[in-house]
Amino acid sequence: MRVLYLDCFAGIAGDMLLAALLDAGADFDLVRKGLSSLPIDGYTIETGKGESCGIAAAYVHIKTTEKQPHRKLQDILDLIEQGNLTDSVKEKACHLFRRLAEAEAKVHGTAVEQVHFHEVGAVDSICDIIGCLLALESLDVNRVICSPLPLSSGAVQCEHGLLPLPAPATLELIKGVPTRQTDIEGELVTPTGAVLAVTLAHSFSSLPGMMIEKVGYGMGTRDLGFPNILRAIIGETEESAISPADEGNHDGIMVLECSIDDLNPEIYPYLIEKLLETGAADAFLSPIIMKRGRPGVLLTVLTHQEKWSQLARIIFEETSTLGIRMRRDMRKVLLRETARVSTPYGKITVKFGRFSDEESPVQIAPEYRDCCAAAKQFGIPLKQVYNEAVAAALDMVKNNCSNEGEVMIDRHKKD
Numbered sequence: 001m002r003v004l005y006l007d008c009f010a011g012i013a014g015d016m017l018l019a020a021l022l023d024a025g026a027d028f029d030l031v032r033k034g035l036s037s038l039p040i041d042g043y044t045i046e047t048g049k050g051e052s053c054g055i056a057a058a059y060v061h062i063k064t065t066e067k068q069p070h071r072k073l074q075d076i077l078d079l080i081e082q083g084n085l086t087d088s089v090k091e092k093a094c095h096l097f098r099r100l101a102e103a104e105a106k107v108h109g110t111a112v113e114q115v116h117f118h119e120v121g122a123v124d125s126i127c128d129i130i131g132c133l134l135a136l137e138s139l140d141v142n143r144v145i146c147s148p149l150p151l152s153s154g155a156v157q158c159e160h161g162l163l164p165l166p167a168p169a170t171l172e173l174i175k176g177v178p179t180r181q182t183d184i185e186g187e188l189v190t191p192t193g194a195v196l197a198v199t200l201a202h203s204f205s206s207l208p209g210m211m212i213e214k215v216g217y218g219m220g221t222r223d224l225g226f227p228n229i230l231r232a233i234i235g236e237t238e239e240s241a242i243s244p245a246d247e248g249n250h251d252g253i254m255v256l257e258c259s260i261d262d263l264n265p266e267i268y269p270y271l272i273e274k275l276l277e278t279g280a281a282d283a284f285l286s287p288i289i290m291k292r293g294r295p296g297v298l299l300t301v302l303t304h305q306e307k308w309s310q311l312a313r314i315i316f317e318e319t320s321t322l323g324i325r326m327r328r329d330m331r332k333v334l335l336r337e338t339a340r341v342s343t344p345y346g347k348i349t350v351k352f353g354r355f356s357d358e359e360s361p362v363q364i365a366p367e368y369r370d371c372c373a374a375a376k377q378f379g380i381p382l383k384q385v386y387n388e389a390v391a392a393a394l395d396m397v398k399n400n401c402s403n404e405g406e407v408m409i410d411r412h413k414k415d
Contacts, residue, residue: 004141005207007231011150011188012197014128015060016218018135020232022047023058024216026135034134035127037084042066043123050219053227057217060131062124073101073115076126089133091309092199095326096129100195102323103172125192132196141234145208146201148178149194154185170194178204186222202328210235253281253331254308258321259288261296268297271318278314279307334363341392345374348389352397364393 006012006020022028032045046061071079080093098112105112136144155162165187166174173194182188189197216232268285275283281302290296299319303311312324334353341350348370353363366389375382 001142001237002140003208003210003235003237004136004139004144005210005231005233005235006144006146006197006201007207007233008147008149008189008197010220010224010226010228010230011152011190012193012230013190013220014125014132014192014196015062016220016230017193017196017232018128018131018218019047019058019060020216020218020230021132021135021139022060022216023218024214024232024234025139026216027138028135030138031131031134034083034085034089035131038079038126038130039082040079040123040126042068043127045127052219052229053225055217055227055229057219057227057229059219059221060128062127064123068123073097073112079126080130083130085130085134086137088306089130089137091306092133093130094309096133096195096199099173099199100169100191103169103191103195106172107168128192129196132200136200139234143202144200146197146204147206148180148204149174149197150182150184150188151179152182152184152186152188154187156187167191173198184224186224202330207233208237210237253329254303254305255327255329256299256301256303256308256312256315257325258299258315258319258323259290259296260299260319260321261290261294263297263320265297267318271299271314274314274318275301275311278311279303280311338367339393339396341389341396343374343385343388343392345378345380345385345388348374348385348392350389350393352393360397361393364390364397366390366393 004024006017018031022031028047035045043062043064043066046063048059049056050059051057069075076097077094080090080097083090085093101112101115104115108115152165154165156165156167157163165185166189167187169191170189173191174189174197177198210233212233212235214232214234216234218230218232220228220230222228272283272285281304283299283301286298286300288296288298299315299321301311301315308326312326315321315324334355335357337352337354339350339352340347349367351363351365351367352361353365354361366386371382371385371389374380374385378385
């Protein structure tokens with residue numbers, strides 16, 4: 001597996017990450033072309049090599065030549081949609097800015113839609129974030145791992161005046177992420193750097209064992225008394241280095257969750273069906289007790305990366321929630337396949353789950369809808385159809401062939 005490890009021993013900022021990715025071999029022409037497609041004027045991109053405490057490192061400076069407006073979230077989302085970018089880059093960029101807006105709204109006690117991004121909305125931050133996504137796309141890595149983030153003390157000047165460090169928005173963004181305390185005064189992790197780290201990284205840990213291919217260095221602008229650089233390390237690693245070393249396969253899954261206590265319950269069945277039809281891997285409801293003792297419902301949706309934005313939109317449109325919690329989880333999955341087996345009650349679809357191609361199934365599950373339809377048609381108990389389908393599936397496995405020559409379909413399908 002091709003892995004990118006972000007070694008944030010001196011912190012992380014958007015320009016440092018972009019410089020490190022370019023130094024590690026990302027395609028700068030692709031980055032420049034993508035950024036130039038955005039409807040933004042009045043800036044230049046300067047790249048080059050510098051030195052921090054004796055270590056050569058790349059730098060990226062976004063310099064504005066015209067005054068830039070303060071942009072709200074929707075302004076930035078509109079800019080992204082107008083750019084000539086891949087759907088994946090657009091989706092991730094919108095997600096990053098939404099997370100930034102949510103953090104700023106929480107800190108300043110306002111609605112997400114009313115947040116003026118100030119520094120974050122400035123052209124340099126827009127270029128840093130979208131530039132990093134374009135650079136990462138060109139590197140073709142399968143997984144991003146980040147080191148624990150260093151926390152510092154002191155204060156930083158911003159549009160609102162002096163703010164304590166770590167900046168309040170940064171603290172909101174790194175909730176639940178491993179950190180380490182330092183005795184350094186001055187900003188090490190910026191809000192832009194924080195949102196990039198927590199959104200792009202699949203996990204936070206020390207450097208995994210790998211065969212290192214490339215190392216990129218991106219430098220910051222301040223003198224810390226030690227190398228003010230971010231290292232981007234790219235290499236090949238065994239799956240077991242980043243996943244539990246046991247049988248089965250592993251992949252990432254997005255989890256969308258929201259708590260609801262004021263929705264007509266008749267809507268939930270329609271909502272779940274719509275989410276599943278749109279591509280959710282699973283969607284379910286759990287009863288919860290919310291604030292002031294009110295009974296509510298926890299909606300949980302599992303989805304692959306490419307579908308989360310579409311599913312989140314459905315949740316907002318069909319429910320009364322004002323926010324959705326999102327996270328990446330790792331899961332262990334069996335290799336999956338389906339087959340149509342012959343029973344006394346007609347053809348029934350059966351799902352199989354295996355540890356590997358060479359091993360017998362450890363899970364056999366008849367398709368509910370097929371069994372239900374057969375039970376109604378023949379006027380027999382549903383479990384009787386289930387038992388016949390399982391028996392036919394076991395016979396198929398025993399004979400190591402498909403039932404009556406019917407070919408297995410959807411092999412290794414993941415949901």
